[in-house]
Each structure stands twice: as C-alpha cells, then as structure tokens.
Amino acid sequence: MLAIRARRLFDGRELQHDRVVLVEGGRVSAVVPASGGDRPGTVDLGDATLLPGLIDCHVHLAFDASPDAVAGLEPPGLVDRMRAAARQHLAAGVTTVRDLGDRDYLALRLGLGHDGPEVLASGPPITTPKGHCWFLGGEAAGEEAVRAAVRERARRGAHVVKMMVTGGELTPGTHAHLLQYGPGELAAAADEAHAHGLPIAGHAHSAEGIRHALEAGFDSIEHCTFFTEDSVAVDHGLVERLAAAGVVVSLTAGIRPAPGPLPPAIARRLPLMRETLRTLRAAGVTYVIGSDAGIGPPKPHGVLPYGMEMLVEAGYAPIDVLRAVTSVAARACRLDGRKGSVAPGFDADLVAVEGDPLADMSAVRRPVAVYRMGERV
Numbered sequence: 001m002l003a004i005r006a007r008r009l010f011d012g013r014e015l016q017h018d019r020v021v022l023v024e025g026g027r028v029s030a031v032v033p034a035s036g037g038d039r040p041g042t043v044d045l046g047d048a049t050l051l052p053g054l055i056d057c058h059v060h061l062a063f064d065a066s067p068d069a070v071a072g073l074e075p076p077g078l079v080d081r082m083r084a085a086a087r088q089h090l091a092a093g094v095t096t097v098r099d100l101g102d103r104d105y106l107a108l109r110l111g112l113g114h115d116g117p118e119v120l121a122s123g124p125p126i127t128t129p130k131g132h133c134w135f136l137g138g139e140a141a142g143e144e145a146v147r148a149a150v151r152e153r154a155r156r157g158a159h160v161v162k163m164m165v166t167g168g169e170l171t172p173g174t175h176a177h178l179l180q181y182g183p184g185e186l187a188a189a190a191d192e193a194h195a196h197g198l199p200i201a202g203h204a205h206s207a208e209g210i211r212h213a214l215e216a217g218f219d220s221i222e223h224c225t226f227f228t229e230d231s232v233a234v235d236h237g238l239v240e241r242l243a244a245a246g247v248v249v250s251l252t253a254g255i256r257p258a259p260g261p262l263p264p265a266i267a268r269r270l271p272l273m274r275e276t277l278r279t280l281r282a283a284g285v286t287y288v289i290g291s292d293a294g295i296g297p298p299k300p301h302g303v304l305p306y307g308m309e310m311l312v313e314a315g316y317a318p319i320d321v322l323r324a325v326t327s328v329a330a331r332a333c334r335l336d337g338r339k340g341s342v343a344p345g346f347d348a349d350l351v352a353v354e355g356d357p358l359a360d361m362s363a364v365r366r367p368v369a370v371y372r373m374g375e376r377v
Helices: 078-091 143-156 183-195 207-216 236-245 264-283 304-313 318-324 327-332 361-365
Strands: 002-010 015-024 027-033 048-052 054-059 094-099 118-121 161-164 200-204 220-223 248-251 287-289 350-354 367-372
Touching: 002 350, 015 048, 054 287, 054 304, 054 327, 078 094, 078 367, 143 161, 143 183, 161 183, 183 200, 183 207, 200 207, 207 220, 207 236, 236 264, 248 264, 248 327, 287 304, 287 318, 287 327, 304 318, 304 361, 318 327, 350 361
Parallel strands: 002 048, 054 094, 094 118, 161 200, 200 220, 220 248, 248 287
Antiparallel strands: 002 015, 015 027, 048 350, 350 367
C-alpha cells in the first residue's frame, strides 16, 4: 500500500487540508486525516496540493505542434511521435487525453499503459469531401454515408465520434465561419452515435454551426468561438440556450509563448475571443477545457495548465477551473466512475503541484509529482 500526503488535497470538487491518500492495486483505497500519523513509507510532498490527474478533452497526438503540423503526419515514425506527444501530456500532469482527430485510428493502438496518459480516441473526424482535416481520412457526404462513418468508428472501438460541423483555420479552402453539414446530416450522426452508446463532439466555430450542433443533440461543442468571416459576434440568446441545455462546451484555452506570431486570423480575433469566454462564464455554461494541443507552435503537447491559467485571468473562479479539468471533464468523457476524483475505488491518477492553485493558478505549471495508476512517473 502507498500513502501520499500533501498539505492540501483537491478531491475533484472541494479543497481539503492535511489528508493522506492511500493507494492499493492502482486505485485509491481511502482518504484519511493526516492526524492519524504517517504510515511507514509515507510519501510526504510537503507544501503542495494533490489533485486528480488532469483531463484534456481535445488534443491531436498526430500533430507535432510545428509550423506545418500537417506535414508531420507522414510516416515513418508517426506512431512513435504520437507516443512521445502523449508522454508530454503526462509530464504536465495530464493523465487522460481525448484525441479528437488522428489518422488511421492510430490513437487507439498506442499501447502506452502506465507510460502515458489514458487515451480516448475518435479516430479520423467525420468531415465533408475536402472539408476541414479531410487529409485525416474521414470524408463523408450525405446522411447514409455519415451514419456509415459513425458505425465504422463504433466497430473499431472509438470512444467518441468527432464531426466537423464548420470549417477550420488549419485547412486551406475551408472556412471556420461556414457550415459543412446541414441539420439532417448532423442529426443522423448524433442519432447513430447514441444508438451505439457513443458521445458525439462537434467542431463548431460559427453561431450557426453551434446552433445546429445543439439542436442535433451533440454531447459537446468544441471551440464555440462565434466566429464570423473576419471577427467574432456572440449570439447571447444562443449562449443562454447552451446554458439551459447543459450541453458541454469544450473551451479552447491555453497558449504557451512560442517564437513567432500567432496565425493572423487568430491574433486578430483574440481580444474578442477572451470576451466570448467571459460571456460563456457569466451565463453559467457547462464547460471543460480542450487545449487543441499539437496544431501549431503555441499549442505544444502538455499545454493544458496554461489554459487553466488563461481562464482564471478571464475571470473564471479557480475552483471551477479545477473542477472543469477533473470531475466535470471525467463526466463529459463518461469516465466519472473512475477518473476525475480522489475517492475510494477511483484510479490513482494523481498530480501534485507546488503551493495552492486556488491562490495562484500558475502553480499547475509546476508539478512536483505525477502518478499514473499509483505508479510515480
């Protein structure tokens, strides 16, 4: 049995003090007061905060965060590069990632074990012919083809279905503010995913795309930026509908300073994107964080802690941000029976950070210990 002690424990919901977490067989067996005295071999992490392992709800392990991430998709060595990317997340305290777009379903076959985070994978995102990220191999047009694409992902063991509701900045010839699919195709995809017991995540930047994804019954809406052709225009009525429906919005947050400027389309919109974040917070929208790691130099793998800090700077309550990357994210990923909380029976995926992240969220960028299924990595 392993005993881990830290001055503070965030259990996925609330902050506690002076607790010892007992681990046996890769799972938490108990959380007990530290006043009972240390057990032999107790790991005392001192003035640190122990948290559930962080969950990044939107990454791309196949992208290498280079200026031309698409070029890096070519073999040989792609699987090895994906494994290395996954380990970067683990080193940052991210013990679970949701990969929302790879090539050839490779993210389902990484075989990392405790040497990397748990990987939930969608396989190639479903997109229109020559649509956003078409080069990943997920092209499908029409309701029947979309349903067949969902069935293929279910057959291969995907954990989630990803669909490109709108275009995106990464793919020349597509546009983030324009729809790629109509209501019939989106509803068909959601219906087929749910028939197979799978959640469906929709990449949606424009208000129209967000609305169609909501009305089709998508489980999460990725990005939710309210892009127009060259700006941002929040539909406040739609934001209220998102909050009332309880649909999960996966906020794309986190930029690590990198050489060179941001893409012009993003740099131009960034101040307005921050205002959108504040609007979503004020409305009480249910949110998680998806870093979109891998798509370019500002988005290296393991960037999630920067996103947590970014939301606090935008006025989000620190404790809600911690919940968003632990218990709320686990629920969104359908892992809330074993991830996202420090409680008996839960996986012993844990991260300890310097100091108190509720007082200074930059602490999450300074992990002092990471455990994967009870093994210190």
